[in-house]
Amino acid sequence: MQTRRNFIKALALSASIAAIGAPLGAHAADTIKVGILHSLSGTMAISETALKNVALMTIEEINASGGVMGKKLEPVVVDPASNWPLFAEKARQLISQDKVAAVFGCWTSVSRKSVNPVFKELNGLLFYPVQYEGEELEKNVFYTGAAPNQQAIPAVEYLMSEEGGGAKRFVLLGTDYVYPRTTNKILRAFLKSKGVADADIMEDYTPFGHSDYQTIIANIKKFASEGKKTAVVSTINGDSNVPFYKELGNAGLKATDVPVVAFSVGEEELRGVDTKPLVGHLAAWNYFMSLKNPQNDAFIKKYKDWAKKNGVPNADTVVTNDPMEATYVGIHMWKQAVEKAKSTDTDKVIAALGGQTFKAPSGFTLTMDKTNHHLHKPVYIGEVRADGQFDVVWKTKEPIRAQPWSPFIAGNEGKQGL
Amino acid sequence: MEPAMNRLLLRLVLFCAALACLAGPARAALDPALLAGFHGDFSSRVAAIEALGVAGGDDARRVLAALEEGNLGVVGERVLIVDGDTVRDAATGEAAEVAAADVDLITVNNRVRRALSAAHAALSLLAGERGERLAAAQNLSENASETLLPLFERALAAEKDEAVRGVLTRAMAKVNLGAANPAKRLQAAEALGESSDPAVKNMLAVLLQKNGDTWAEPDIAVRTAAEASIAAIDRRVATAQHIGTVFSGLSLGSILLLAALGLAITYGVMGIINMAHGELLMVGAYATFMVQTLFRSYLPGWLDWYVVAAIPVAFFAAALVGVAMERLVLRHLYGRPLESLLATWGLSLVLIQAMRIIVGPQNVELANPSWMSGGIELAAGVVLPWNRIVIIGFAVFVLVLIWLTMQKTRLGMFVRAVTQNRPMAGCVGVPTARVDTLAFAIGAGIAGLGGLALSQIANVGPAMGQGYIVDSFMVVVLGGVGQLAGAVWAALGLGIVSKFLEGWAGAVIAKILVLVFIIVFIQKRPQGIFALKGRFADS
Numbered sequence: 001m002q003t004r005r006n007f008i009k010a011l012a013l014s015a016s017i018a019a020i021g022a023p024l025g026a027h028a029a030d031t032i033k034v035g036i037l038h039s040l041s042g043t044m045a046i047s048e049t050a051l052k053n054v055a056l057m058t059i060e061e062i063n064a065s066g067g068v069m070g071k072k073l074e075p076v077v078v079d080p081a082s083n084w085p086l087f088a089e090k091a092r093q094l095i096s097q098d099k100v101a102a103v104f105g106c107w108t109s110v111s112r113k114s115v116n117p118v119f120k121e122l123n124g125l126l127f128y129p130v131q132y133e134g135e136e137l138e139k140n141v142f143y144t145g146a147a148p149n150q151q152a153i154p155a156v157e158y159l160m161s162e163e164g165g166g167a168k169r170f171v172l173l174g175t176d177y178v179y180p181r182t183t184n185k186i187l188r189a190f191l192k193s194k195g196v197a198d199a200d201i202m203e204d205y206t207p208f209g210h211s212d213y214q215t216i217i218a219n220i221k222k223f224a225s226e227g228k229k230t231a232v233v234s235t236i237n238g239d240s241n242v243p244f245y246k247e248l249g250n251a252g253l254k255a256t257d258v259p260v261v262a263f264s265v266g267e268e269e270l271r272g273v274d275t276k277p278l279v280g281h282l283a284a285w286n287y288f289m290s291l292k293n294p295q296n297d298a299f300i301k302k303y304k305d306w307a308k309k310n311g312v313p314n315a316d317t318v319v320t321n322d323p324m325e326a327t328y329v330g331i332h333m334w335k336q337a338v339e340k341a342k343s344t345d346t347d348k349v350i351a352a353l354g355g356q357t358f359k360a361p362s363g364f365t366l367t368m369d370k371t372n373h374h375l376h377k378p379v380y381i382g383e384v385r386a387d388g389q390f391d392v393v394w395k396t397k398e399p400i401r402a403q404p405w406s407p408f409i410a411g412n413e414g415k416q417g418l
Numbered sequence: 419m420e421p422a423m424n425r426l427l428l429r430l431v432l433f434c435a436a437l438a439c440l441a442g443p444a445r446a447a448l449d450p451a452l453l454a455g456f457h458g459d460f461s462s463r464v465a466a467i468e469a470l471g472v473a474g475g476d477d478a479r480r481v482l483a484a485l486e487e488g489n490l491g492v493v494g495e496r497v498l499i500v501d502g503d504t505v506r507d508a509a510t511g512e513a514a515e516v517a518a519a520d521v522d523l524i525t526v527n528n529r530v531r532r533a534l535s536a537a538h539a540a541l542s543l544l545a546g547e548r549g550e551r552l553a554a555a556q557n558l559s560e561n562a563s564e565t566l567l568p569l570f571e572r573a574l575a576a577e578k579d580e581a582v583r584g585v586l587t588r589a590m591a592k593v594n595l596g597a598a599n600p601a602k603r604l605q606a607a608e609a610l611g612e613s614s615d616p617a618v619k620n621m622l623a624v625l626l627q628k629n630g631d632t633w634a635e636p637d638i639a640v641r642t643a644a645e646a647s648i649a650a651i652d653r654r655v656a657t658a659q660h661i662g663t664v665f666s667g668l669s670l671g672s673i674l675l676l677a678a679l680g681l682a683i684t685y686g687v688m689g690i691i692n693m694a695h696g697e698l699l700m701v702g703a704y705a706t707f708m709v710q711t712l713f714r715s716y717l718p719g720w721l722d723w724y725v726v727a728a729i730p731v732a733f734f735a736a737a738l739v740g741v742a743m744e745r746l747v748l749r750h751l752y753g754r755p756l757e758s759l760l761a762t763w764g765l766s767l768v769l770i771q772a773m774r775i776i777v778g779p780q781n782v783e784l785a786n787p788s789w790m791s792g793g794i795e796l797a798a799g800v801v802l803p804w805n806r807i808v809i810i811g812f813a814v815f816v817l818v819l820i821w822l823t824m825q826k827t828r829l830g831m832f833v834r835a836v837t838q839n840r841p842m843a844g845c846v847g848v849p850t851a852r853v854d855t856l857a858f859a860i861g862a863g864i865a866g867l868g869g870l871a872l873s874q875i876a877n878v879g880p881a882m883g884q885g886y887i888v889d890s891f892m893v894v895v896l897g898g899v900g901q902l903a904g905a906v907w908a909a910l911g912l913g914i915v916s917k918f919l920e921g922w923a924g925a926v927i928a929k930i931l932v933l934v935f936i937i938v939f940i941q942k943r944p945q946g947i948f949a950l951k952g953r954f955a956d957s
């Protein structure tokens with residue numbers, strides 16, 4: 001009796017496993033799986049949730065137009081919960097368990113650094129959509145965000161120009177981790193090469209999540225009053241930006257006196273701020289939502305429609321930003337490369353990716369560099385408007401090539417050909 | 419390029435000023451050629467602003483005002499002003515047959531904004547209200563140069579207000595430092611001693627530079643005067659900066675106090691380590707946000723006062739959540755500190771996730787009311803922001819409220835009795851269970867008020883409370899458990915000490931030093947600054 005019941009149980013169990021397994025197996029034959037590795041909870045959820053949304057939208061768009069090589073894409077969404085070691089674990093799961101063809105994900109540099117060894121070991125493929133500090137070139141990673149020479153350096157050049165106010169003194173202000181520290185190291189060397197003395201540079205860092213910027217603003221004011229025209233370069237990350245800009249507005253530090261240019265503040269970050277006192281402060285990106293061109297109009301409309309259809313909270317006020325555009329471009333470039341290689345094999349796709357072009361919402365046809373895994377990108381500098389969008393006040397004439405190994409860091413001289 | 423730009427600005431300023439003086443007859447229409455520059459890049463726009471200044475008149479002023487507000491645009495060859503749905507020709511002021519949506523609005527960048535504000539300042543220096551004149555004088559004083567002297571003299575002759583006169587006199591003195599006449603230079607160097615602007619100090623310091631054997635300033639009397647003035651400015655700047663630091667310390671202290679007061683009550687009375695205290699702050703902040711949303715939709719005219727209306731809402735919302743927590747969970751865990759710690763930690767996660775689901779994971783926007791924006795300028799570079807001043811006042815208000823409740827009401831007496839000796843209070847008929855609930859509600863409500871205050875200066879998001887829980891416990895532990903006075907001293911002390919440390923060592927080191935200090939302090943004096951007297955303390 002006992003054994004018979006067990007036997008029936010086992011039978012039922014295996015039948016149900018087969019029932020689950022069968023459609024999956026059938027599915028796998030005519031779909032290609034891609035992984036989406038963005039934090040949907042924890043501190044980074046604020047920024048990364050939008051990237052997951054735009055990735056799903058892009059995949060839906062590609063499927064609607066016939067998929068890749070006649071196969072539909074099947075997104076596998078995982079949540080690494082803003083926990084850096086968990087990023088590595090989830091990446092491993094995506095590649096070896098779910099057998100995804102490519103992964104789109106990560107935001108902070110520390111999360112990218114933690115998944116890099118996994119992609120290398122398992123020969124996976126990662127598309128990283130956020131501006132970063134450079135000093136890295138992995139065979140298995142494609143960088144669709146900006147390298148320092150596609151964002152930080154042009155922004156500082158603009159501040160030094162007549163248009164930008166002719167700044168002679170600089171405050172380098174950041175959150176205390178690898179991206180701001182490395183960027184400021186590059187900027188310091190760059191400013192030195194332009195003849196700015198060490199005494200005219202003030203560097204300051206705050207912890208993640210810092211919310212009391214009184215002392216820092218007072219120090220900036222003191223520094224700015226000691227003579228020449230001063231500008232602030234901010235690499236403050238995450239929601240610390242809100243109290244920073246609030247304090248800035250209340251302390252009466254106007255953009256016409258001391259302009260602040262930010263590298264991690266976009267449309268999404270300004271949603272939580274009253275932007276009226278901030279009009280005129282700057283941000284440097286490779287894309288702004290306010291750009292006027294047919295690709296961008298279509299991109300914004302598509303995202304808004306998708307957000308409404310899928311019940312994204314506050315769907316009527318969603319915005320698009322630079323990393324979202326980079327995600328969109330990255331997925332499309334991967335699709336084109338797969339079609340060119342006629343395979344999803346990592347090595348073949350990597351070989352096919354170099355030289356791919358895509359008509360991007362930034363208004364330019366972007367090219368994936370043949371050798372260095374970075375996009376050639378246009379640079380825009382925008383001034384904050386009262387409605388939280390940006391007015392473009394300066395832009396490059398055409399996309400510029402990335403220099404992942406900054407020439408302003410010692411020891412990189414031999415790597416400039418990459 | 420910088421001097422060229424300044425010259426341009428100054429010329430423009432003078433023209434505008436001359437116009438304001440003469441009040442020339444307004445012409446019927448502007449020459450369209452004047453507006454042509456608005457079709458070009460930023461440089462030609464600045465030139466067009468200058469040209470408009472030359473032309474002057476009401477029409478030009480109207481065009482400049484439209485540009486400042488971002489309502490000036492172009493369509494083809496025409497320059498137009500958009501006013502809601504109607505579009506007018508900028509040159510003639512007549513209605514144009516163009517849809518507002520088709521007008522390509524002109525972008526204003528910081529350079530154009532500077533030119534506009536200089537033009538504006540010159541116009542209002544001679545004609546505006548007192549506040550406007552003062553702002554205009556300060557604006558022009560920053561770029562004071564010889565070309566502006568006649569304007570300053572004219573304004574000074576007409577000016578009655580002492581503050582504006584002072585700014586104008588110093589602005590002239592700045593220019594006169596370079597005069598050929600030593601007597602004039604001496605007078606200027608002396609006059610600048612009244613300034614409290616570090617930039618002026620730099621100007622004076624230039625005079626004292628020695629180049630080989632020759633001084634930058636040949637006259638010894640002027641040099642002595644300059645030295646005395648520099649010392650005076652230094653004193654004033656140093657005093658202002660110290661006041662500024664103490665103020666930021668007080669401000670941080672008041673925020674810590676608001677965050678920790680509620681905890682001081684719940685921890686003090688019930689000995690519960692409430693890990694969900696931060697989430698009660700969050701509930702208060704979201705209640706404030708809700709009130710703001712309601713005001714936006716139903717009472718837009720009263721939007722500036724939503725913060726006041728939010729005070730009771732934030733208090734009762736958080737108190738309600740507190741009562742629910744106490745009745746449903748904590749009540750069953752009295753006397754088991756470890757379990758209640760874990761349970762409240764779980765509750766905090768539940769509350770965070772609930773808020774994520776209900777309102778969304780993103781931070782919500784709370785605008786400062788206009789009466790809480792901006793600040794009072796103590797001296798150049800030291801501004802006391804209104805929102806922080808209001809919060810310090812609010813902290814005092816809440817403190818008085820709690821003190822009155824605790825000392826003057828029957829409930830307060832019960833709470834104190836339970837704090838000191840729970841079994842004995844129960845024996846003499848204090849309904850300890852009800853006192854627990856009410857005390858917890860009061861503590862939670864105060865946390866809600868803290869959330870209201872935080873919403874005016876920090877981020878409001880589902881996880882906002884997590885950042886304050888450690889700080890709150892630091893204040894309570896440092897001050898001594900169950901002591902209001904302890905919490906006050908600990909909060910203010912921590913605030914001021916961290917601000918001085920920050921100024922000296924930076925935010926990261928300051929945070930570390932404060933934590934190290936607390937660890938050492940608690941080892942030496944585990945009962946906190948103020949120890950509770952009585953039997954409770956011994957047990």
